[in-house]
Amino acid sequence: MPGKRTTRTTAAAVAIAATALMPSQASAQPSSDALNTYNDLSRQAEKLHEDHLKAQEDLKAKQGDLDKANADLQRAGQVADKAKADEDLFRGRVDLLTEASFEGARFTQLSALLVSESQQDFLNRMSAMSMIAQDNSEAMGKLSAALDAARKAQAFAQDAQKRAGEATDGAAKLVNDIAAKKSAMDQQVSAARNQYQSLTSPQKAQLANPGDTSPVQVPAGAAGAALEFALAQRGDTYVFGANGPDAWDCSSLMQKAYAAAGVSIPRVTYDQAKLGRAVTRAQVAPGDLIIYYSGQSHVAMAVDNVRAVHASTEGVPVLIANIDSIGPISVIRRVVG
Template sequence: MSPAQRTVRAALAATAVVAMVGTLPQPIAAADPVPPNASDALKRYNELSTQAEKLNEEHLRAQEDLKVKQGELDRANGDLALANEAIKVLQRDVDMLTEASFEGARFNQLSALLVSDSQQDFLNRTSALGVLAGSNAEAIGKLGEAVAQAEDAQERATTATNDATKLVDDIAKRKTALDEQVGEAREQYRSLSASEKAALNDSGDLGKITVPAGTAGKALEFALAQRGKPYVFGSNGPDSWDCSSLMQAAYRSAGVSIPRTTYGQATIGRSVSRSEVKAGDLIIYYSSQSHVSMAIDGIRAVHASTEGVPVKIQDIDSIGPISVIRRVEG
C-alpha cells in the first residue's frame, strides 16, 4: 500500500472514530428565523448558527465524497490485482507455446513434409502445427489485453488516490473552519438571556399525532418519537440528532435508505410543490440547502433545529425559506 493510500485509510478510520465517540464540536445549527422583536444577541446567534450548520453539512458531504473515492480506489486495486494475476498465467502460456515452437519444427509446411512418413502423417503434423500457432497467437492477444487492463486499473488507482488525498486535506480545512464557527456561535449562545434560552429549549407539542399508513407514515412516526431529544452537532442518534441524521434514521426505520446529508436528501425521490406537501415529505431549506425537516401535514413539520432547541414540531414556513420539497416514495 502506498503512503498516499495509507493516508486515505487513516483519514477514514479517524472519521469513524469521531462519529463513534462524539468528539465533534457541540450542537450548533440554525433553522429558525428569529422573531422581529428578538434581541441583537439572539439575531446574531441565529446568523452564526446558520453559517455553522452549512459548514457542518459541507463537512459531512466531504466525508461522504472521501468514502466514494476510497471505494473507487479499492475497486481499481482489485482490478489491478486480477489483471496482474492474469498476466502471470498468460505469460506462462505464451512462454510454453513459444518454447514448443522451437523444440519442434518451424511453423511451416516444408518442415512438416520433411519429417513426415506418409501423406496422412504430413496432414496430421500440419494440422497440429496450425493449432499450435493459433494457440500461441491467441495467448499473445489475451496477454496484450491483460496488460492493457492492468495499465487502466493502475491509472484509475492513481487518480482515485490523488483525489482522495486532496479530499483528506479539504476535510481538515473544513473541520478547522467548522470548529471556529461553532466556537463563535456557542459563545454567542452563552450571551443570551435566561428567557431567550428557555424559549429555545421549549419542546413544543408533544401530544399524540396520527400518521398515515405506509412507508412515509412509518418514517414520520419515528421522527415524532424523537421529540424532546437534543440537537447535537454531527450526531447520528439515538439519543441526539442533527437535522439530516434524523431524516436518514427515520426512513431507515421504514426500510428505506436515504443519503446522510441535506444535499443528498435534496436530490432523492421526486420534487413536489408547496401546495402538494403531505406527511413524510422532506423539506429542504435555504439556498444552501443546509437544513431539512419532515412534513407532518400541509402545515406542520418535525425537525432537529439548533443548539438549545430539542427535536420539535413547527409550522413548515416558520422554519426558514424553502429550497425544495422531495417525496421519497409515492
C-alpha cells in the same frame, strides 16, 4: 413511541405548532440582536457541518475507488502471468512444429507423392501432414490468443494504475479538505455556542420550548413509519454531528427515521436533496423531505401540508414547526410513493 399510531392533534394544538418558535423565523423570536446573531451563526455552522460530512462521504467513495483499482491491478497481474505462461507454452509448440518442418517432417502433396513407395504410404504421409498442419494451426491460434490476452492485461493494468493514482491523489486532497472544513466548522460552532451564552434566560427558555408534543396520526406505509419515528424524537437535543439515539442533527434524524421504516437514505442534506422525486409545495404529504436554503444545508420532514418536524439547532429541541417558517425552501423530495 415508534410503532404506535396516535390520534390527530386538535385544532388548538395545530395553531400552537404553526406558531412554534424556530431559530430561522424572525417573526417568532424576540426582537434581539443577540438572538438574531445566534441564529445566523447557527445556520452558518450547520452548513459547514454538512460540508464536512459531505467531504467525509466523498473520501469514503474515493477510498472505494482506490480499493477497486488496486483489486483490478492485482487481477490484471494474475491475468498477465497466465497469459505469459500460455505464451511460453504455445510458442514452444510452434517452435517445435517449425523445426520439424525444416527437418522434412512437413511436405507438399507433390513431394509426398514423389517419395511415397505405395499408395498407402502416400495416404499415411498425407495424414501425417494434415495432423501436423492442424497442430500447427491450433498452436498458432492459442499463441495468438495468449499474446492478445497479455496485451489486454497490460492495458487493463495501466488503466488500473492510473485510476489508483487518481484515487490516491483525490483522497489526499479530500483529507486536506476535510481538515480545513473541520477547522472552519469548529470555529463557527464555537462562535454560535459563545453567542448562545450571551442570551438572556427568557431567550434561552423560549429556544428550548419543545412546542407541540401532542399525539399525531400518521399514514400507513414507509413514509408514515419514518414520520412516526421522527415525531417520537420530539424534545431530543440537537448536537452538531450527533446520530442519536437522544441527540441529533437535522440530516441524521431524517436518515434514522427512514432507516426505522426500512428505507436507506444518505447521511448528508445535499444527497438527501436528490432522493426520490421532486414535489411542489402544494403537493407536500407526510414523510416528504423539505430541504431548506440555497445551499441545501437543512432538512425537515413534513407532518402534513402545513407542519414539519426537524432538528433545528443547538439550544432548540427536535420539534414541530410551520413548514414555511423554517426557512426558504430549496426543494421537496418524496422518498417513497
